[in-house]
Amino acid sequence: MKIFPLLAIGVSTESTKGRPLDVRYHLILNNEKIILDNLGFNDSDQVQLDEINIHSEHQETLTGLLSDRLTLQDNQKIVIQNLEKDIPISSIYDAYLKLYLLSLREVKPNSLNLDGIFNALPNIAWTNIGPVDPNEVEGMRAEHQNIIVKSVDKFPCMTDYVIPSGVRIADGSRVRLGAYLSEGTTVMHEGFINFNAGTLGSAMIEGRISAGVIVGKNSDLGGGCSTMGTLSGGNNVKISVGEDCLLGANSGLGIPLGDRCIVEAGLYLTAGSKVERKDKEGKVIETVKASELSNHSDLLFIRNSITGSIECRPNIKSVELNETLHSND
Amino acid sequence: MKIFPLLAIGVSTESTKGRPLDVRYHLILNNEKIILDNLGFNDSDQVQLDEINIHSEHQETLTGLLSDRLTLQDNQKIVIQNLEKDIPISSIYDAYLKLYLLSLREVKPNSLNLDGIFNALPNIAWTNIGPVDPNEVEGMRAEHQNIIVKSVDKFPCMTDYVIPSGVRIADGSRVRLGAYLSEGTTVMHEGFINFNAGTLGSAMIEGRISAGVIVGKNSDLGGGCSTMGTLSGGNNVKISVGEDCLLGANSGLGIPLGDRCIVEAGLYLTAGSKVERKDKEGKVIETVKASELSNHSDLLFIRNSITGSIECRPNIKSVELNETLHSND
Amino acid sequence: MKIFPLLAIGVSTESTKGRPLDVRYHLILNNEKIILDNLGFNDSDQVQLDEINIHSEHQETLTGLLSDRLTLQDNQKIVIQNLEKDIPISSIYDAYLKLYLLSLREVKPNSLNLDGIFNALPNIAWTNIGPVDPNEVEGMRAEHQNIIVKSVDKFPCMTDYVIPSGVRIADGSRVRLGAYLSEGTTVMHEGFINFNAGTLGSAMIEGRISAGVIVGKNSDLGGGCSTMGTLSGGNNVKISVGEDCLLGANSGLGIPLGDRCIVEAGLYLTAGSKVERKDKEGKVIETVKASELSNHSDLLFIRNSITGSIECRPNIKSVELNETLHSND
Numbered sequence: 011m012k013i014f015p016l017l018a019i020g021v022s023t024e025s026t027k028g029r030p031l032d033v034r035y036h037l038i039l040n041n042e043k044i045i046l047d048n049l050g051f052n053d054s055d056q057v058q059l060d061e062i063n064i065h066s067e068h069q070e071t072l073t074g075l076l077s078d079r080l081t082l083q084d085n086q087k088i089v090i091q092n093l094e095k096d097i098p099i100s101s102i103y104d105a106y107l108k109l110y111l112l113s114l115r116e117v118k119p120n121s122l123n124l125d126g127i128f129n130a131l132p133n134i135a136w137t138n139i140g141p142v143d144p145n146e147v148e149g150m151r152a153e154h155q156n157i158i159v160k161s162v163d164k165f166p167c168m169t170d171y172v173i174p175s176g177v178r179i180a181d182g183s184r185v186r187l188g189a190y191l192s193e194g195t196t197v198m199h200e201g202f203i204n205f206n207a208g209t210l211g212s213a214m215i216e217g218r219i220s221a222g223v224i225v226g227k228n229s230d231l232g233g234g235c236s237t238m239g240t241l242s243g244g245n246n247v248k249i250s251v252g253e254d255c256l257l258g259a260n261s262g263l264g265i266p267l268g269d270r271c272i273v274e275a276g277l278y279l280t281a282g283s284k285v286e287r288k289d290k291e292g293k294v295i296e297t298v299k300a301s302e303l304s305n306h307s308d309l310l311f312i313r314n315s316i317t318g319s320i321e322c323r324p325n326i327k328s329v330e331l332n333e334t335l336h337s338n339d
Numbered sequence: 340m341k342i343f344p345l346l347a348i349g350v351s352t353e354s355t356k357g358r359p360l361d362v363r364y365h366l367i368l369n370n371e372k373i374i375l376d377n378l379g380f381n382d383s384d385q386v387q388l389d390e391i392n393i394h395s396e397h398q399e400t401l402t403g404l405l406s407d408r409l410t411l412q413d414n415q416k417i418v419i420q421n422l423e424k425d426i427p428i429s430s431i432y433d434a435y436l437k438l439y440l441l442s443l444r445e446v447k448p449n450s451l452n453l454d455g456i457f458n459a460l461p462n463i464a465w466t467n468i469g470p471v472d473p474n475e476v477e478g479m480r481a482e483h484q485n486i487i488v489k490s491v492d493k494f495p496c497m498t499d500y501v502i503p504s505g506v507r508i509a510d511g512s513r514v515r516l517g518a519y520l521s522e523g524t525t526v527m528h529e530g531f532i533n534f535n536a537g538t539l540g541s542a543m544i545e546g547r548i549s550a551g552v553i554v555g556k557n558s559d560l561g562g563g564c565s566t567m568g569t570l571s572g573g574n575n576v577k578i579s580v581g582e583d584c585l586l587g588a589n590s591g592l593g594i595p596l597g598d599r600c601i602v603e604a605g606l607y608l609t610a611g612s613k614v615e616r617k618d619k620e621g622k623v624i625e626t627v628k629a630s631e632l633s634n635h636s637d638l639l640f641i642r643n644s645i646t647g648s649i650e651c652r653p654n655i656k657s658v659e660l661n662e663t664l665h666s667n668d
Numbered sequence: 669m670k671i672f673p674l675l676a677i678g679v680s681t682e683s684t685k686g687r688p689l690d691v692r693y694h695l696i697l698n699n700e701k702i703i704l705d706n707l708g709f710n711d712s713d714q715v716q717l718d719e720i721n722i723h724s725e726h727q728e729t730l731t732g733l734l735s736d737r738l739t740l741q742d743n744q745k746i747v748i749q750n751l752e753k754d755i756p757i758s759s760i761y762d763a764y765l766k767l768y769l770l771s772l773r774e775v776k777p778n779s780l781n782l783d784g785i786f787n788a789l790p791n792i793a794w795t796n797i798g799p800v801d802p803n804e805v806e807g808m809r810a811e812h813q814n815i816i817v818k819s820v821d822k823f824p825c826m827t828d829y830v831i832p833s834g835v836r837i838a839d840g841s842r843v844r845l846g847a848y849l850s851e852g853t854t855v856m857h858e859g860f861i862n863f864n865a866g867t868l869g870s871a872m873i874e875g876r877i878s879a880g881v882i883v884g885k886n887s888d889l890g891g892g893c894s895t896m897g898t899l900s901g902g903n904n905v906k907i908s909v910g911e912d913c914l915l916g917a918n919s920g921l922g923i924p925l926g927d928r929c930i931v932e933a934g935l936y937l938t939a940g941s942k943v944e945r946k947d948k949e950g951k952v953i954e955t956v957k958a959s960e961l962s963n964h965s966d967l968l969f970i971r972n973s974i975t976g977s978i979e980c981r982p983n984i985k986s987v988e989l990n991e992t993l994h995s996n997d
Contacts, residue, residue, distance in 0.1 A: 021484075034480075048477040079481050093518070133836055133996050135827070138467060138796060144831050148706040151692075152737050156798050157798050158578050158818070159827035160487070162837045169488035178462055180490045181512045183839045184857050199513050199531050200547060218858060218891055232591075233565050235548055235935070238893050241565050259565040260591050260607055260892075262918050262934050265853040275565070276591050276607020278918055278934020283973040297974065314614040315628065318647015320978015334568060338462050349880035363809075366961055377806040408810050462776055467796060469814050489816070498793070502802050507791055508820045510841045528842050528860050551808060562894050563918075588894040589920050604894070605920050605936020644941040645955065647976015666790050 015115060016040050018092045018107050019072050024085050025143035027061035031134050033089055033106035033143045034171060036076060038114070040064060045116055049079045064092065083140075098125035105130040109165075109188035109205060113172040118223050118246065119190050119206045127205075131164035141166070165205055178338045189219075192227070196338060200233045214331055217257060225254035228331055232275060236262040247281060252307065254328065265300050268307030272325055277313050279320065285311070287322045342445060344560055345369050347436050349400050349422045350409065354472040358464050359412050361470045362418055362435035364502060365405060367443075369393060374445055377406045395420065411513045412469075427454035434459040434588050438494075438517035438534060442501040448535045448553050448579065460493035470495070472500030477531035494534055507667045521556070525667060529562045541659055546586060555582035557660055561604060565591040576610060579589075581636065583657065594629050608649070614640070628653075670775060674698050674747045675722035676765050677730050679738065683801035684759075689792050690799045691747055691764035691825060695735060697771075698722060703774055707737045722750065741798075756783035763788040767823075767846035767863060773831040777848050777864045777882050777905065789822035794826065799824070823863055836996045847877075850885070854996065857890045872989055875915060885909035886989055892935060894920040905939060910965065912986065923958050926965030930983055935971050943969070945980045 020035035037059075038046040041073045044059045050058045054075060061098060073088055091103045099105045105127050105302045111117045119235025123144070135144040142150065160183065161167070168189050169182035176193035179185050185197055194212030199204060201215040208219065211227020219225060220239025229236075235257040237249050250266040257263055258275030265281050273279055281301040286294050303309060303322060310325035349364035368374040373388045381388045383404060402417055409415070419443025428434045434456050440446045446596050453637045465471040466485045471479065480486060489512065490496070498511035505522035508514050514526060517534025523541030526532060530544040537548065540556020548554060560566075564586040566578050567661075574603045579595040586592055587604030594610050602608055610630040615623050632638060632651060639654035678693035695717075696704040700718045710717045712733055720726045731746055740746070749761045757763045769775045783961060793802040796816045800808065809815060818841065819825070827840035834851035837843050843855060846863025852870030855861060859873035863924050866877065869885020877883060878897025879961050889895075893915040895907050908924040915921055916933030923939050933935055939959040944952050961967060968983035 026378075049481055050478070080484070085486065092827060128370065128995070135831060138485065138487060144834070147831055149708070152692075152707055153740075155738070155741065156796065157828075157829065159825075160840050162827055162831060162835065162840065165838075167488075169491055170486075173464060173476055173488065173491060175474070178493065180494075182489050182491065183512070183841070220891075234563055234892055234918070238917065238933075258607075258609075260563070260589060260918060261568065264933070274607075275593070275609055276605075276934075277568075278916075278932075280916075280933055285973065309543075313647075313779065313973075313976070315614065315642075315649040318642070318971075320973040337457070365809075378810055379807070409813070410810075412813065467814065467816060496817075498820055499815075500791060502805055502817065502820060504803070506820065507822065507825075511818050511820065512841070562878075563892055587936075587938075588896065589918060592920070603936075604896075604938055605934075606924070642976075644943065644971075644978040647971070666786070 012042070013040055013045075013111070014093060014095045015064055016045075016091075016107065017062075017069070017181065018046075018091045018093070018103075018110075019069075019076055020091075020106075021076070021082065021086050022081065022088050022089045022103070023083070023141050024087065026085070026146055027143075029132065029143065030102050032166060033091075033180040035061075035106065035110050036080075037072060038107070038110060046110065046114055049076070051075055070191065096123045099127045099130045102132065106187075108173060111135065112188045112190050112206060112208075113168050113174065115174060115190060115192070118210070119208055120222060120261075124206055128164065131168075133162065133164055134166070135159045136161040136163065136166055136170075137235070173328055176338050177219055181242055190224075194338065198233070201231070211253070211332060216259070217261075220249070223249045223251070226255065226269065227251055229255040229257075230331060231257045232259035233260060234260045234276070236272075238262070238264045238280075247301070248305070252305075266305045268305050268309070270307055270325055270328065271309045272311065272327065274310075275313040277311060279311050283320055285320045285322045290324050292323075341371070341589065342369060342374075343424045343439070344393055345374075345420075345422045346391075346434065347375075347417050347418075347422070347432075348398075348405055350405070350411065350415050351418045351495075352412070352470050353414050353416065355414070355475055355652075356472075357463065358472065358518065359431050360461065360472065361495060362420075362432055363540050364418075364435065364439050365409075366401060367436070367439060375443055378405070380404055382449075387424065389629065425452045427452055428456045428459045431459050431461065435516075439501060440537060441517045441519050441537075442497050442503065444503060444519060448537055449551060451535070453535055457493065462493055463495070465495055465499075470506075474619070501592070505667050519553075523667065527562070532558070535566070538666070540582070541626060541660060546589070546590075547554065549578070552578045552580070554580040555598065557582055558584040558586075559660060560586045561588035563589045563592065564602075565607070567591070567593045569610075576630070576633070581634075594633045596644040597634050597638070599636055599654055599657065600638045601640065601656065603639075603641040606640060607638050612649055614649045614651045615643075617653075619653055621652075670700070670704075670783075671698055671769070672751060672753045673722055674703075674749075674751045674765065674840045675720075676704075676747075676751070676761075676768075677727075677734055678747050678749075678764075679734070679740065679744050680744050680747045680761070681741070681799050682745065684743070684804055685801075687759050687801065689790065691749075691761055692829060693747075693761045693764065693768050695730060696737075696765070696768060704768065704772055707731055707734070723887065743797070754781045756781055757785045757788045760788050760790065764845075768830060769866060770846045770848050771826050772831060773848060773850070777866055778880060780864070782864055783853065786822065791820060791822055792816050792824070794819040794821065794828075795808075796822055822910040834996050848882075852996065856891070859889070862897070863867070869911070870989060873916070875919075878907070879965065881907045881909070884913065884927065886911055887913040887915075887916045888989060890917035890919060894917045894936070896920070896938075904963070905959070910963075923962045926963050926967070928983055928986065929964075930968045930985065932970040934970075935969060935978065937969050942976055943978045943980045946982075948982050950981075 018038045022030045035296040036048045135142045168187045178196045180199045184202045189203040190208030198216040202218040204221040214230045216233040217231035217235030252269035261273045262278030283300040348366045351359045365377045425645040464471045494515040497514045497516045507525040509528045513531040518532040519537030527545040531547040543559045545562040546560035546564030552566045581598035590602045591607035612629040639652045677695040680688045694706045793800045823844040826843045826845045836854040836855045842860045844863045846859040848866030856874040860876040862879040872888045874891040875889035875893030910927035919931045920936035941958040
């Protein structure tokens with residue numbers, strides 16, 4: 011992957027014992043381009059980022075510029091991180107760098123080595139005064155009585171670190187840093203996107219995108235729908251949703267879908283579900299496990315409301331997203 | 340509609356480029372009454388609001404009073420808005436005024452012209468330092484390192500602008516400004532209410548009320564239940580729930596319900612579902628599409644757990660809300 | 669219950685009219701042990717907590733120590749609360765004390781008398797400037813323009829008051845004070861835990877644990893799954909989940925489960941559902957109401973995707989939690 015090697019400069023907040031709690035990167039670049047430049051380094055007279063080699067002596071200059079532009083708190087220090095290649099994650103600095111790359115849309119889900127990420131990320135109390143060691147919150151109340159702890163988790167919310175262009179996210183607490191949201195993606199209040207998962211084009215997300223799951227362009231995940239993940243629950247096949255698909259509200263998906271497929275509202279299609287496959291005339295052709303229909307296109311899955319059987323019919327209805335809802339400017 | 344014409348005075352926060360980001364109204368009145376008076380203007384010696392004609396010279400006095408009572412931030416300016424009649428929305432000022440009218444319970448859902456609202460509302464990063472242009476958040480971190488971005492959306496949370504009396508809202512991020520919540524409404528953590536939607540009386544809401552959907556008094560929407568909306572998903576019929584109804588947990592509704600109806604937990608009733616209609620003795624009378632039962636009362640919808648068919652039986656069980664849960668004082 | 673009598677010292681925030689809004693306890697002890705000591709009282713030279721009798725004259729000393737360690741805001745006062753025995757709740761002070769005992773894991777769900785708790789707890793606007801009377805929020809905006817109201821509810825979020833060790837809670841707004849979370853519990857974004865409910869061991873919670881519901885160790889509640897509560901919905905039987913169980917995503921549970929049971933993704937098992945019980949060879953043994961299988965172990969509940977009937981089979985698959993996800997340090 012030619013994105014590596016990388017140079018990243020940012021700020022880490024530390025616990026009272028000096029343990030790093032998070033990393034906020036302000037600058038990420040490789041030998042080809044500037045990936046992130048949040049504080050306008052490149053506008054400075056002192057440095058032209060596109061001339062910088064990631065191993066060059068400019069690192070010190072960049073650090074100096076960062077110090078000039080940010081007032082570091084007492085519990086913060088500057089981080090300079092070099093990542094030579096895509097090896098398993100062994101530090102919080104690498105973990106954040108890879109999560110940034112995903113949310114900045116530099117790399118697609120399932121293309122980075124994320125082994126070790128759970129061990130590298132400490133559990134954090136995410137508060138209105140910044141990240142805090144969960145064991146230190148109560149002791150801080152003497153000084154800060156109105157500490158609000160919005161989350162106790164290894165992963166922060168994406169919107170507190172990266173806000174990709176052209177997206178709406180109705181509830182920031184439901185999209186983790188490391189999610190990949192393409193331009194034109196709207197995540198409604200009931201939507202959720204885990205790290206290393208996301209959308210490859212304009213999409214309406216009112217359901218849950220589990221880690222590892224990707225959704226193609228112009229697809230619509232209805233309210234409360236579920237996509238099976240591989241982190242828990244025992245499923246080993248990576249689920250995906252193709253283009254122009256609709257998962258109905260409160261439905262569920264346990265197989266990878268092709269393009270132009272519909273899963274009816276309320277139907278949970280597990281990989282092991284036996285499905286009656288019908289032709290255009292409504293005649294049953296065969297009975298197959300849903301997993302055998304993985305990645306097939308133009309299918310409509312419903313539960314027959316008289317016989318109770320799950321049926322798979324040719325899908326002739328096209329899904330169209332409401333344009334107004336996806337003009338996220 | 341006699342609520343118009345209206346006069347409203349408030350404060351708009353602007354981006355660094357002078358683009359309005361939100362409007363917080365502090366005073367709304369028409370020729371008949373004071374609809375909103377948040378900062379006690381009417382207690383002032385200088386003005387009696389009920390004597391004010393919305394076209395009068397008092398507007399300047401009111402603006403002066405607002406300036407006296409609020410310390411405007413550098414990026415804020417006073418807004419005076421006149422809305423003569425209920426025309427399509429062409430500005431953020433009108434959009435907020437109409438959303439206020441809904442959440443202040445002055446007008447019921449589906450009674451205002453909301454055309455153009457998505458275009459009129461800019462996409463905003465809702466933060467702990469107020470509304471911010473999403474593109475300007477990162478640049479602000481030099482000054483405000485602990486910016487928390489709770490949402491990136493066109494609509495704000497209702498509770499940050501209007502708190503109607505006698506309601507509980509366990510998670511404010513799940514009720515948009517423009518929602519209509521009657522006295523005695525409890526919205527639990529899994530509940531959601533979109534703009535131009537809501538409850539017409541005391542209600543327990545643990546499911547999702549989509550835009551345009553209204554719920555009658557004494558009805559109970561169980562955890563995770565879904566009501567189909569018309570903004571996305573392709574449905575054209577406005578869904579509603581009558582009085583004394585129960586949508587079971589994880590159920591779904593694709594038709595308008597009459598009064599005293601129950602949809603069993605876990606059952607998604609789409610408009611196209613074929614339903615076996617039974618009489619009191621349990622004999623099948625006919626098989627109909629669910630849409631043909633729209634607005635009928637006293638029905639119980641279940642999926643027969645032996646045959647798998649969706650059945651509609653006469654409902655003889657009455658729904659009673661737990662009084663303790665609805666005394667929201 | 670030998671935990672009583674108790675002595676607790678904390679701080680109550682009051683409305684402008686002197687009505688108590690919340691209680692933050694910093695010290696809780698009984699005659700046997702120190703249950704909570706948030707601000708290091710016991711490290712002080714002036715007092716050894718384990719020598720204190722709850723009726724002793726040390727109460728004044730403790731109050732003095734609390735005043736020394738915290739700067740009280742103008743609208744706060746010190747609370748000293750004695751609770752002699754487990755009687756119905758008649759004050760906000762007792763209500764908070766009992767909710768603390770649950771979240772501090774001192775008492776298990778369903779073991780305290782919580783009668784009267786809804787009446788004792790006022791409805792509060794939970795804001796970034798602390799708890800506020802919902803009717804007083806708008807008037808405060810003259811002084812605090814950026815008030816964020818994250819919730820209007822009788823119960824606060826647990827993480828704003830108690831953070832138990834060894835847990836992750838991805839969205840703090842979904843766990844109420846009074847929830848009981850055992851070490852090793854992970855509550856994902858779609859998880860929810862009400863007061864007087866929780867987990868008795870390591871668990872993955874991506875679904876909703878209603879008031880009164882308990883979940884045994886090594887069990888996994890899939891995304892969006894529902895457990896029926898007794899507060900609303902008309903169910904009178906307390907639901908519980910045994911050890912090593914799996915509730916699939918978007919499933920639902922209306923009976924208490926034994927150990928090593930699975931409810932298939934998408935299946936809502938109500939107490940009244942008729943179920944076809946099968947033996948190991950797949951032969952139907954009997955048709956029973958699900959409630960008759962309450963508390964039985966080693967059962968797998970699925971809906972046959974061809975016949976549509978709910979089946980109960982012997983469960984031979986064991987559920988294993990992903991260890992990495994539960995090492996919450």
